[in-house]
Amino acid sequence: MALERGEKGIRNRTISPPAAEADAKPHSGSLLEHLRQQILDGQFQSGGRLNEVRLSEQLKVSRTPVRAALQVLAGEGLLRHTPNKGFTVRDFPVSEIIDAYEMRALSEGLAARLAAERGLGDETRQTLERALAEGDAVLAKRSGTKGQRGSYAAINEAFHSSILRAAGSDLVREVVRLCQRMPQASAHNVMAFELEDVRNRHEAHHRIYEAILGREPREAENQMRQHVLSVKLSMIRSIRR
Amino acid sequence: MALERGEKGIRNRTISPPAAEADAKPHSGSLLEHLRQQILDGQFQSGGRLNEVRLSEQLKVSRTPVRAALQVLAGEGLLRHTPNKGFTVRDFPVSEIIDAYEMRALSEGLAARLAAERGLGDETRQTLERALAEGDAVLAKRSGTKGQRGSYAAINEAFHSSILRAAGSDLVREVVRLCQRMPQASAHNVMAFELEDVRNRHEAHHRIYEAILGREPREAENQMRQHVLSVKLSMIRSIRR
DNA sequence: TGCTCCGCAACTGTATACACTTTTCTGTTG
DNA sequence: CAACAGAAAAGTGTATACAGTTGCGGAGCA
Numbered sequence: 001m002a003l004e005r006g007e008k009g010i011r012n013r014t015i016s017p018p019a020a021e022a023d024a025k026p027h028s029g030s031l032l033e034h035l036r037q038q039i040l041d042g043q044f045q046s047g048g049r050l051n052e053v054r055l056s057e058q059l060k061v062s063r064t065p066v067r068a069a070l071q072v073l074a075g076e077g078l079l080r081h082t083p084n085k086g087f088t089v090r091d092f093p094v095s096e097i098i099d100a101y102e103m104r105a106l107s108e109g110l111a112a113r114l115a116a117e118r119g120l121g122d123e124t125r126q127t128l129e130r131a132l133a134e135g136d137a138v139l140a141k142r143s144g145t146k147g148q149r150g151s152y153a154a155i156n157e158a159f160h161s162s163i164l165r166a167a168g169s170d171l172v173r174e175v176v177r178l179c180q181r182m183p184q185a186s187a188h189n190v191m192a193f194e195l196e197d198v199r200n201r202h203e204a205h206h207r208i209y210e211a212i213l214g215r216e217p218r219e220a221e222n223q224m225r226q227h228v229l230s231v232k233l234s235m236i237r238s239i240r241r
Numbered sequence: 242m243a244l245e246r247g248e249k250g251i252r253n254r255t256i257s258p259p260a261a262e263a264d265a266k267p268h269s270g271s272l273l274e275h276l277r278q279q280i281l282d283g284q285f286q287s288g289g290r291l292n293e294v295r296l297s298e299q300l301k302v303s304r305t306p307v308r309a310a311l312q313v314l315a316g317e318g319l320l321r322h323t324p325n326k327g328f329t330v331r332d333f334p335v336s337e338i339i340d341a342y343e344m345r346a347l348s349e350g351l352a353a354r355l356a357a358e359r360g361l362g363d364e365t366r367q368t369l370e371r372a373l374a375e376g377d378a379v380l381a382k383r384s385g386t387k388g389q390r391g392s393y394a395a396i397n398e399a400f401h402s403s404i405l406r407a408a409g410s411d412l413v414r415e416v417v418r419l420c421q422r423m424p425q426a427s428a429h430n431v432m433a434f435e436l437e438d439v440r441n442r443h444e445a446h447h448r449i450y451e452a453i454l455g456r457e458p459r460e461a462e463n464q465m466r467q468h469v470l471s472v473k474l475s476m477i478r479s480i481r482r
Numbered sequence: 483t484g485c486t487c488c489g490c491a492a493c494t495g496t497a498t499a500c501a502c503t504t505t506t507c508t509g510t511t512g
Numbered sequence: 513c514a515a516c517a518g519a520a521a522a523g524t525g526t527a528t529a530c531a532g533t534t535g536c537g538g539a540g541c542a
Binding site: 268269302303304305306309324325326 | 503
């Protein structure tokens with residue numbers, strides 16, 4: 001009974017206050033992404049409760065779409081739901097983070113194997129070669145600046161996700177996503193590693209690519225597994241500090 | 242008395258289904274389970290749209306809790322959501338079902354390895370031994386009746402899920418769940434296999450158990466992988482009919 | 483001071499109203 | 513008869529009201 005009924009509610013749209021236009025239209029989908037990103041970035045402390053009314057006020061929507069997003073995120077395993085208590089950020093113990101690298105080694109290894117079995121499309125091949133070339137270029141420089149690390153992170157991401165796509169299995173992609181889902185993991189994240197390690201891993205990228213291109217499934221799988229496991233080791237070393 | 246997730250490793254003397262299907266209190270949690278089960282059982286045709294109002298009428302609740310459940314299921318990847326069109330049952334192509342066995346071989350293999358590394362608790366050991374003994378008993382009989390298959394299915398399930406629990410990694414459990422999530426897979430399901438195959442696989446259970454008990458991670462992992470891959474082969478054979 | 487109990491405030495769970503979009507149906511026209 | 517336009521119907525998206533539950537704090541009492 002709040003609004004008049006007859007007038008094609010479009011005019012509501014223009015009423016919004018002049019300033020503060022962070023998201024023009026949190027069209028539900030973007031709301032979901034926004035919340036997921038916030039959680040992954042660790043902006044809600046692990047184990048903490050998410051207050052629906054506070055969130056809905058902050059995001060300037062009603063509780064309904066907020067709850068919708070939270071329910072999806074709970075389904076994804078990023079949040080836990082307790083009846084009559086609401087949603088809390090799931091806590092991932094360190095052991096899970098370690099195990100996740102084992103799992104990721106296996107699943108990305110499978111992806112490499114499948115890619116080798118099924119072959120690369122032209123486009124994927126180009127993407128991979130570009131990732132390799134750009135990686136060579138970025139790592140050629142001596143110093144380990146922050147910009148360098150940021151660039152290489154993007155290149156690394158491109159390389160891995162291309163192979164995942166090439167594997168042609170949604171399931172494998174989903175599994176890898178599960179492995180990368182831990183909020184704190186991004187905290188420790190990759191970038192803290194030695195430049196030497198990064199160079200070695202980039203060399204591994206070359207070997208992986210060669211194996212896939214040469215249609216050698218076993219070799220591709222093994223190379224990829226070792227590659228991911230080496231990241232695990234770097235990570236463990238870096239945690240011990 | 243808010244027991245809902247129970248499932249402690251308590252000894253279920255004999256395998257018995259949960260039972261109790263009265264819809265006295267579809268308290269949201271059970272609604273979720275109900276819908277998930279219906280989908281897994283293939284009661285909504287793959288790719289088909291789920292009508293919220295119809296569902297809410299059938300289940301005698303309002304659209305709100307129905308949507309809540311659908312959103313969770315979409316997060317789990319069982320449903321797809323399209324804006325302004327609602328939820329549809331996700332379609333899993335056969336290739337995904339095949340790939341899922343590869344993934345499951347790897348992840349259950351990892352579980353076996355972790356279990357071997359970390360050791361078995363008394364309770365788990367007992368559960369596993371009971372599963373082996375009951376399996377021996379059930380398979381001793383000559384004929385391949387339906388009851389026999391049903392019993393063995395439950396035993397098989399108990400064996401595998403015990404090992405998953407023993408691995409102590411939520412992530413690994415989740416991955417295996419992803420692999421078993423395909424609706425149609427239950428259709429082709431296990432039961433259609435030759436008794437001889439089942440006997441062989443039960444022998445493999447023995448070997449896996451021995452390897453875990455003997456703290457031989459590599460052996461346990463390999464045995465489990467081969468075991469699951471043999472199921473894949475049976476499945477492929479059975480699909481070709 | 484320390485304890486219990488009651489009541490209030492805050493929060494979540496569900497129902498319902500309504501806005502908006504898509505689909506279906508139907509009558510008209512070429 | 514086919515094609516189309518437009519209105520009605522059906523369905524989804526969001527807001528809001530209200531009911532049920534939990535948690536906290538303060539009054540009362542020993």
